[in-house]
Amino acid sequence: xxxxxxxxxxxxxxxxxxLLLVLHIVSYINFYTNQLxxxxxxxxxxxxxxxxxxxxxFSGLLHLTASLLLFKIATIKLKIDKKKFFWISxxxxxxxxxxxELFRIHESVARFMTKNYPTDGAFLYGWVIxxxxxxxxxGLLYLKPLLSLPKRTMLNFVLSGSIFLIGAIGLEMASGWYxxxxxxxxxxxxxxxxxxxxxxxxELFEMLGISLFxxxxxxxxxxxxL
Numbered sequence: 001x002x003x004x005x006x007x008x009x010x011x012x013x014x015x016x017x018x019l020l021l022v023l024h025i026v027s028y029i030n031f032y033t034n035q036l037x038x039x040x041x042x043x044x045x046x047x048x049x050x051x052x053x054x055x056x057x058f059s060g061l062l063h064l065t066a067s068l069l070l071f072k073i074a075t076i077k078l079k080i081d082k083k084k085f086f087w088i089s090x091x092x093x094x095x096x097x098x099x100x101e102l103f104r105i106h107e108s109v110a111r112f113m114t115k116n117y118p119t120d121g122a123f124l125y126g127w128v129i130x131x132x133x134x135x136x137x138x139g140l141l142y143l144k145p146l147l148s149l150p151k152r153t154m155l156n157f158v159l160s161g162s163i164f165l166i167g168a169i170g171l172e173m174a175s176g177w178y179x180x181x182x183x184x185x186x187x188x189x190x191x192x193x194x195x196x197x198x199x200x201x202x203e204l205f206e207m208l209g210i211s212l213f214x215x216x217x218x219x220x221x222x223x224x225x226l
Contacts, residue, residue, distance in 0.1 A: 006219035013062070013211040020055050021204060024048045028196060038190060048203035049190075051104055055203065062210040063098030067091045069217040077226040086145040093138070106131065124176030128169050135165065153220050160212035167205025171198055 023046040030036065031043045038044065045053045070091035074084050100106055106127040113119060113126025123129060146154055175198045178184070184192055 004218075006215050006222060009218050010211060010215040013214065016058065017204070017207050017211065020046070020048075020058060020207075021200075024055065024200065032191060032196075035191075049199045052102075055207075056101060059203070059207055059210070060098050060102035062207060062214065063094050063101055066210060066214050066217060067094035067098060069214065069221065070094060073217065073221055076221070078224045079226060080150065080224055081148075083145045083148070086142065090142075120176075120180045122173040122177045124180055125172055128173055128176075132169055135169070150220075150224075153216055156212060156216035160209045160216065162209075163205050163212065164209025167202045167209065171202035171205065174198055175202065 027040075027042045027046040031038075031040055031047070036043060038050075044050050046055065047053070048055050050056070068091075070087050073082075074087035074091060109130060110125050110127040113129060117126065117129075119126045119129070146157060149157065175195060178194055178198065179189070182192075184195065189195055
């Protein structure tokens with residue numbers, strides 16, 4: 001495993017993401033031009049907004065891969081000072097995110113929020129409120145150990161996290177705002193081009209952010225493991 005370079009890992013992940021993006025766009029063009037139902041097989045299997053399909057499983061596996069790498073780093077000896085709790089807790093966090101991606105836990109949170117605290121606009125998808133608060137708290141708690149990492153690792157962690165959060169929370173809030181502002185109906189949601197663009201970039205940024213994170217974890221492990 002150590003002989004596999006981080007750049008090769010990133011190249012493989014980038015190729016997979018590119019393929020999924022092409023299949024997603026083709027599935028949507030076919031769906032849109034032929035006015036198909038969302039039950040269309042090709043659409044269900046490759047559209048980035050659908051559940052339990054090829055892109056969602058791939059995204060979940062990305063999170064779980066990051067989790068495994070974090071646990072691996074937590075258990076090996078490093079050439080630099082290691083804050084074990086930092087790596088283990090991050091591993092648990094990404095394990096949860098992977099399970100969330102596969103089983104859509106955040107959608108259950110969204111239904112609870114909408115039922116008990118009616119939301120609209122940028123907060124239409126109610127899960128962004130508790131998850132956003134959690135991001136702020138976790139960011140503050142992890143600031144010190146993050147800054148103690150080697151500079152390149154720290155910068156790549158910040159960059160990958162920023163890309164991921166822009167997609168996962170930022171573009172999700174933008175979609176909620178657009179949906180409310182233009183009063184999009186459930187029946188028309190998949191035939192609304194701006195929403196298609198928003199959720200395409202949302203999922204793309206999430207996958208790119210996690211892939212960059214995996215790249216840096218792999219590079220870090222190869223460089224600093226004893």
